[in-house]
Amino acid sequence: MSFRESPRPSEDDEAFYVQCRAAYLAVFRSSLTNITSKQQLCRVLQQAGRNPSHATLNKYWTARTSKLNFDDFCEILKCEKKTEETELMRAFKKMDVNGDGYITHSELEKALTTRGEKMTTEEVSAIFSLADINKDGKLEYAEFCRLLASTAEQCQVAALERLEADAKLKRQNFGSQSYSPPKSSVSSASSSSAAAAAAATQRAESDTALKKDSRSSSRPPSARSRRSSLSNSVTMTSSNAKAGKIPEPPDLQEWHHSYMKGCFFLEDDGSIGSLQYQLHVPQTTSVYLTIQPLSLSRTSEGSSPWMTVDTALFVMSAGETREDSTLVCFTESKDKEKYVWKGELNAGTYHLLPFTSGCRLKKRSKKSLSNKSVELVYRTDSGELDLTRELREVLSDIFEVIDLDGNGLLSLEEYNFFELRTTGEKCDKDAWAICKENFDMRKNQLTQQGFKELNLMEATEKDGDPADLWVTMEAMGYNRSLELVEACPFQIDVYCEDTPPSIQPLRLDSGPRLLNQALQKSITARTGAKAVRGHDNVFIYTYRGEHRISSLITNKTNQKVTVHVNNEQSRNCCSSRGMSVFAVEVPARTKMVCQHVLPISEKQDWTYNCVETILPSM
Numbered sequence: 001m002s003f004r005e006s007p008r009p010s011e012d013d014e015a016f017y018v019q020c021r022a023a024y025l026a027v028f029r030s031s032l033t034n035i036t037s038k039q040q041l042c043r044v045l046q047q048a049g050r051n052p053s054h055a056t057l058n059k060y061w062t063a064r065t066s067k068l069n070f071d072d073f074c075e076i077l078k079c080e081k082k083t084e085e086t087e088l089m090r091a092f093k094k095m096d097v098n099g100d101g102y103i104t105h106s107e108l109e110k111a112l113t114t115r116g117e118k119m120t121t122e123e124v125s126a127i128f129s130l131a132d133i134n135k136d137g138k139l140e141y142a143e144f145c146r147l148l149a150s151t152a153e154q155c156q157v158a159a160l161e162r163l164e165a166d167a168k169l170k171r172q173n174f175g176s177q178s179y180s181p182p183k184s185s186v187s188s189a190s191s192s193s194a195a196a197a198a199a200a201t202q203r204a205e206s207d208t209a210l211k212k213d214s215r216s217s218s219r220p221p222s223a224r225s226r227r228s229s230l231s232n233s234v235t236m237t238s239s240n241a242k243a244g245k246i247p248e249p250p251d252l253q254e255w256h257h258s259y260m261k262g263c264f265f266l267e268d269d270g271s272i273g274s275l276q277y278q279l280h281v282p283q284t285t286s287v288y289l290t291i292q293p294l295s296l297s298r299t300s301e302g303s304s305p306w307m308t309v310d311t312a313l314f315v316m317s318a319g320e321t322r323e324d325s326t327l328v329c330f331t332e333s334k335d336k337e338k339y340v341w342k343g344e345l346n347a348g349t350y351h352l353l354p355f356t357s358g359c360r361l362k363k364r365s366k367k368s369l370s371n372k373s374v375e376l377v378y379r380t381d382s383g384e385l386d387l388t389r390e391l392r393e394v395l396s397d398i399f400e401v402i403d404l405d406g407n408g409l410l411s412l413e414e415y416n417f418f419e420l421r422t423t424g425e426k427c428d429k430d431a432w433a434i435c436k437e438n439f440d441m442r443k444n445q446l447t448q449q450g451f452k453e454l455n456l457m458e459a460t461e462k463d464g465d466p467a468d469l470w471v472t473m474e475a476m477g478y479n480r481s482l483e484l485v486e487a488c489p490f491q492i493d494v495y496c497e498d499t500p501p502s503i504q505p506l507r508l509d510s511g512p513r514l515l516n517q518a519l520q521k522s523i524t525a526r527t528g529a530k531a532v533r534g535h536d537n538v539f540i541y542t543y544r545g546e547h548r549i550s551s552l553i554t555n556k557t558n559q560k561v562t563v564h565v566n567n568e569q570s571r572n573c574c575s576s577r578g579m580s581v582f583a584v585e586v587p588a589r590t591k592m593v594c595q596h597v598l599p600i601s602e603k604q605d606w607t608y609n610c611v612e613t614i615l616p617s618m
Contacts, residue, residue, distance in 0.1 A: 017579075020074045023048035032562075032583055034067040044073060049082050056080060064268070071270070071578060075363070089145050102138040228534040229613040232542050233569075234549060237605045246333040246340045249288055249495075256500040259493045261294060261404050264309070264356050265421070265477055266486040270363055275404075275417060276514070277352040277492065278318065278506045285498040287345045289313060291331060291354060292338040294489035296397045306488040309360045310548065310598055311339050313492060314353040314518035325351065325514060327521040334547050345496075352492060352503065353515045357548060357596035358576040361488050364479075373480040376466040376473075377459045385460050387452060394473070394482050395455060399448045401476075401489045404505055409445035417505065422475040520591050523552045535614050538563075538586075540594075542610075549608045551594040555586040562586075562615040565594060572606035573597050583615065 024031055026047040027040065035041050038061040045052045060068070060076050068076075095103050105125075249255065264274045281287070291313040293306050314330040328350060331339040376391045387395070402418045403410055410418075416426045427435070435441070438457070440450035458468050470480075477487025494501045522543065529539035537556040543549065555561050567573065567580045576596040586592045599606035 016077075017074065019048060020070070020077055023077075024070055024073060030562075030583070031070045032585055034069050035073065036067050037061075041068065045076070045080070048077055050077070050080050052080070069270075089142065092145065101142060102140055104138055108139060228532065229611055230530055230532045230540050231611045232530075232540070232551070232608070233610075234542070234544055234608045235605065236544075236549075236599065236608070238599075238603055245335055246342050248335070249286075249342070249497075252288060252495055255288065255495040255497050257493065257495050258501045258503050259406065259491055260503040260505065261401060261406060261489065261491050262354055262505070263401050263477070264311075264354065264361060264488040264490065266361060266363060270358075271512075272356055272358055272361060273512070274354045274490075276354070276506050276511050278504045279315070279350045279352050279494060280502045280504075281345050281347055281350070281496060281499065283347045283499045285345065285496045287341075287343060287497075287501075288495040289315070289329075289331065289341045290335075290338045290493045291490055294401070294491045296400055296489065304484075306361070306484060307337060309488040310357050311488075311490055312355040312357075312548075313339065313341070314355060314515065314522065315341075315345075316351045316353060316514065316518050318349040318351050325517070327518050327525070330518070330522050332545055351506070351514065353511075353518055354490060354492070355515060355519065356488065357550075357598060359574045359596055359598040361486075362578060364485055373470075374482045376469045377456075377464050379464070385456070385464050387456050387459070390482055391455075391469070392452060394478060395452050396448060397484070398476055399451050407445075409442060409447060410451060411445050413505070415446060417507075420507075422472045516593070519550075519593060520552060523550050523593070524591075529554065532563075532612060532614055535561075538614060540612055547598065547602070549597045551610065551612075552591060553584060553586050553594050553612070554591045555588060558588050559617070560585060560587050562617070563594070564613040564615050566611045566613070567595075567597070567609070569609035569611075570597070570607055571609075572600050572604050573608055574600050 021031060023044055024047075027044045035044060038057050041061055042052055042057055045056075050056075060072075092103065093099075095107055260277055262275045262277075264272050267273055291311045293304075293309050293311060295304060295307060312331050315328045316325045317328055319325040328345070329341050329343060331341045333340045374390050375388050377385050378388055380386050398418075399410070402414055404414050404417070412427065412429070412432050415432075419425060419427050435446065435450070435454065436444065439453045440447045446454070455469065455472070459466060462468060473482065477484050479485050492503065494503060523541050526543050526545075527541050529541050532538045532540060535557075538561055539554040539556070541552040541554070543551070553563055563584045563586060565577075565582055565584060567575055570580070574597070584592065584594055594612075597608050
């Protein structure tokens with residue numbers, strides 16, 4: 001992932017996100033509200049001046065989609081540009097058989113019911129009745145195209161004006177919906193523009209009233225919210241990180257060593273998951289613990305994008321229940337790509353919980369990705385199917401990642417971690433025995449050659465159809481260009497001075513909750529709480545590490561609170577939220593991690609300046 005050199009968004013970026021917020025808040029009460037249906041997605045896209053077709057909606061709302069958030073909406077708008085008047089004219093001219101500038105009802109019906117996204121006769125008639133301005137049975141499509149384009153523009157302008165007119169909406173990104181477009185589904189670009197026209201007309205009246213009512217709210221937001229906000233400012237210098245470096249023990253090569261590999265995966269909802277591990281230390285000893293991104297052999301000579309991803313390792317005592325587990329330590333120092341902890345561990349069993357902040361491992365914009373798909377299989381001169389060189393190289397990398405103990409072989413347990421990731425199902429011992437008969441194995445473990453043979457068999461069974469192979473590639477974090485963009489492989493190393501440690505991969509049902517518990521404890525244990533002014537039972541914890549700043553909100557009240565977070569005055573910073581301004585809803589009697597912040601450039605000083613404001617309940 002690439003990062004902008006300047007931490008401040010450009011004016012174009014600012015204008016774009018203002019338009020996104022305006023459109024979103026024209027449909028929903030809050031920027032925290034999720035889009036929960038294809039119809040809602042259509043409505044909010046219309047408010048942004050788009051005319052989504054069925055194909056467009058289906059591209060973003062698939063059978064697996066249950067919700068989209070505001071960030072997802074912003075990414076969609078980056079990909080879906082407004083329909084230009086010239087494009088509409090070009091489409092209509094193809095229907096104009098005699099080239100006279102008009103389209104008859106029968107010509108329009110024939111085009112829209114037989115091509116592309118086929119419409120019903122009733123839908124075509126509804127469009128024609130709206131578009132036949134002169135009521136002469138003919139559609140003057142030049143005027144209609146102008147109307148379509150201007151309607152979309154008016155709808156977007158109306159949403160922006162409403163946001164500007166309502167000072168509370170503009171400041172908080174929250175507000176009440178004053179108009180809801182028709183709930184019927186939209187079948188075409190034409191019908192969506194007709195709905196948008198109605199929206200623009202009705203909003204024009206309400207916006208005028210809103211402007212009149214908002215004159216008293218012209219003071220700066222900071223002045224209005226000062227009594228219920230908390231400002232945190234921390235300046236970090238690049239020399240701080242170098243000064244906090246933990247030296248490697250001089251005789252480290254003589255210590256007992258064990259290591260384990262793993263991978264962070266970006267999930268569909270934007271969360272990050274990974275395996276967790278169990279560490280056993282037979283006796284009390286000095287320990288040197290590191291975690292770092294893994295440089296794969298195929299890309300060792302080049303710069304891998306995931307090598308800049310921050311990592312951390314939390315060590316918790318392995319109690320009988322989650323409540324019994326306590327945070328023992330976590331990696332705070334950094335040595336190049338390694339994140340390090342050095343200290344003493346008592347004899348016992350511990351959970352090792354890998355973590356990355358999400359600042360540098362995020363969902364990529366679809367616009368930034370290549371639409372070109374790499375070939376995965378081909379037919380040889382003899383007509384047999386085989387894997388392409390590109391796929392074989394990627395499968396070598398995947399094998400290296402899932403070979404957790406690094407012995408060059410896949411055990412059934414290691415292979416099942418891969419299967420659960422890609423198919424959601426395990427391979428049982430009987431199936432593993434069949435694998436042994438058909439694919440290259442050694443010591444009842446799958447070799448790299450056998451792993452490739454297994455993937456070739458999947459392609460052969462589908463007669464060369466690469467669909468299943470693409471499911472595997474995407475589940476492992478690869479895009480259609482076979483670039484690893486949504487995963488970060490890592491390696492954990494444990495050195496013990498007096499006793500040999502052992503590490504085992506562990507799949508915990510309570511894994512995310514256990515990691516969240518460790519993360520919260522690491523923040524509250526390292527810093528004091530500050531009450532938000534005017535709210536004695538809402539506290540902000542701001543952890544300042546050598547390389548990361550993390551904040552946590554504690555709500556001790558008996559009702560939900562919404563905290564508006566503003567990072568606009570920060571410099572050389574990137575947030576795990578991906579936005580400089582956002583809101584967080586914290587349930588009653590709950591703690592919640594608010595955000596993590598890293599420097600964009602570690603070679604330069606960086607300033608974290610955050611204002612947290614309690615929003616009034618709606």
